[in-house]
Amino acid sequence: MRGVTFLGDRKLELAEFPDPTPGPRDIVVEIKASGMCGSDLKTYRAKEGAASLGFGKVSGPLIAGHEPCGVVAAVGSAVDERTARIGARIMVHHYAGCGTCRHCQTGWSQMCSNGTVVYGTTGHGAHAPYMKVPAYTLVPLPDELSFTTGAAISCGTGTAYQALRRMNLAGGDNIAIVGQGPVGLSATQIAVGMGARVIALDVSAARLARAKEFGADAVIDPKADDPIAAIKTLTHGAGADLALDTSGAPDGRLTAIRGTRAWGTVCFVGEGDNVTINVSPDMLRKQLTIIGSWTFSTVIQADCARFIADNNIAVDHLFTDRWKLEEAEEAYRLFDRQTSGKGVFLIN
Numbered sequence: 577m578r579g580v581t582f583l584g585d586r587k588l589e590l591a592e593f594p595d596p597t598p599g600p601r602d603i604v605v606e607i608k609a610s611g612m613c614g615s616d617l618k619t620y621r622a623k624e625g626a627a628s629l630g631f632g633k634v635s636g637p638l639i640a641g642h643e644p645c646g647v648v649a650a651v652g653s654a655v656d657e658r659t660a661r662i663g664a665r666i667m668v669h670h671y672a673g674c675g676t677c678r679h680c681q682t683g684w685s686q687m688c689s690n691g692t693v694v695y696g697t698t699g700h701g702a703h704a705p706y707m708k709v710p711a712y713t714l715v716p717l718p719d720e721l722s723f724t725t726g727a728a729i730s731c732g733t734g735t736a737y738q739a740l741r742r743m744n745l746a747g748g749d750n751i752a753i754v755g756q757g758p759v760g761l762s763a764t765q766i767a768v769g770m771g772a773r774v775i776a777l778d779v780s781a782a783r784l785a786r787a788k789e790f791g792a793d794a795v796i797d798p799k800a801d802d803p804i805a806a807i808k809t810l811t812h813g814a815g816a817d818l819a820l821d822t823s824g825a826p827d828g829r830l831t832a833i834r835g836t837r838a839w840g841t842v843c844f845v846g847e848g849d850n851v852t853i854n855v856s857p858d859m860l861r862k863q864l865t866i867i868g869s870w871t872f873s874t875v876i877q878a879d880c881a882r883f884i885a886d887n888n889i890a891v892d893h894l895f896t897d898r899w900k901l902e903e904a905e906e907a908y909r910l911f912d913r914q915t916s917g918k919g920v921f922l923i924n
């Protein structure tokens with residue numbers, strides 16, 4: 577089979593790889609949809625041979641992509657019928673761990689005590705017709721959901737859902753969501769579905785228009801208006817009950833902190849970079865709770881899919897570009913410019 581592999585310095589190729597066969601506890605997924613994620617760009621843009629996400633040294637060409645969704649194509653000899661049957665529609669929790677430490681056993685294999693494999697970064701990913709994964713990392717895809725929705729839930733949308741759960745978002749809360757890329761837009765859709773009032777922030781007019789379309793009550797462009805003052809105006813001077821930063825930018829994080837009311841909660845999901853705060857006024861004297869949230873567990877991924885299906889959240893509308901694997905060069909060239917929305921490869 578042929579899979580997309582990043583060569584570094586914004587180069588990629590469709591290279592030949594052997595068709596995967598399952599070990600005793602594995603299954604092989606026939607990939608139907610493989611999403612493109614902002615974190616793939618770190619690998620795409622990395623210097624040749626760099627281990628760009630800090631998960632260790634990669635040896636040999638590696639298939640990219642960590643938002644896998646498809647059907648079970650082959651099952652290992654030690655996998656029982658209840659775990660996987662041929663043809664079942666599934667998503668994949670996009671990490672593999674030892675399977676026995678407490679993190680793995682609670683569905684958080686990205687935190688495995690013995691080291692995790694991240695698909696597309698330290699293990700073969702989903703930008704190919706087939707992918708081998710441990711059977712315990714499968715998550716069922718509800719019949720109501722498309723394979724593209726499943727791909728989004730497998731990373732960006734699932735990340736947004738878990739962050740909102742961590743923040744204990746309740747109907748009637750107002751929440752400022754900083755950054756309206758795929759994770760931020762997912763958070764907007766889900767928070768609206770949970771009954772919250774969303775204030776969406778982004779420097780792109782196109783992204784703000786989509787946030788409005790997805791149910792945001794108000795939008796703010798921090799380049800045009802002071803974002804903290806604007807949030808306060810929209811919340812009777814108090815600040816938002818909750819704020820979620822998906823931007824990962826120092827300014828975005830500060831807006832989330834300073835735009836949140838006393839006793840409020842701020843959550844960071846945007847990766848990388850730093851933030852400097854003035855602890856007494858920004859945090860301590862506001863009794864502020866600041867939390868970090870990194871992706872989600874297998875159980876939360878299943879909950880997210882159920883929530884999306886039951887509440888008719890239009891996750892498919894996140895996708896602005898649908899590609900064939902043969903178009904990978906063009907797909908990543910466009911994605912690299914960050915002017916479009918989310919892309920997905922449709923395979924098989």
Ligand SMILES: [Zn+2]
Pocket residue numbers: 613614615616642731732
């Ligand atoms: Zn991702």
Ligand SMILES: [Zn+2]
Pocket residue numbers: 673674675676677678679680681685687688689690
């Ligand atoms: Zn483990």
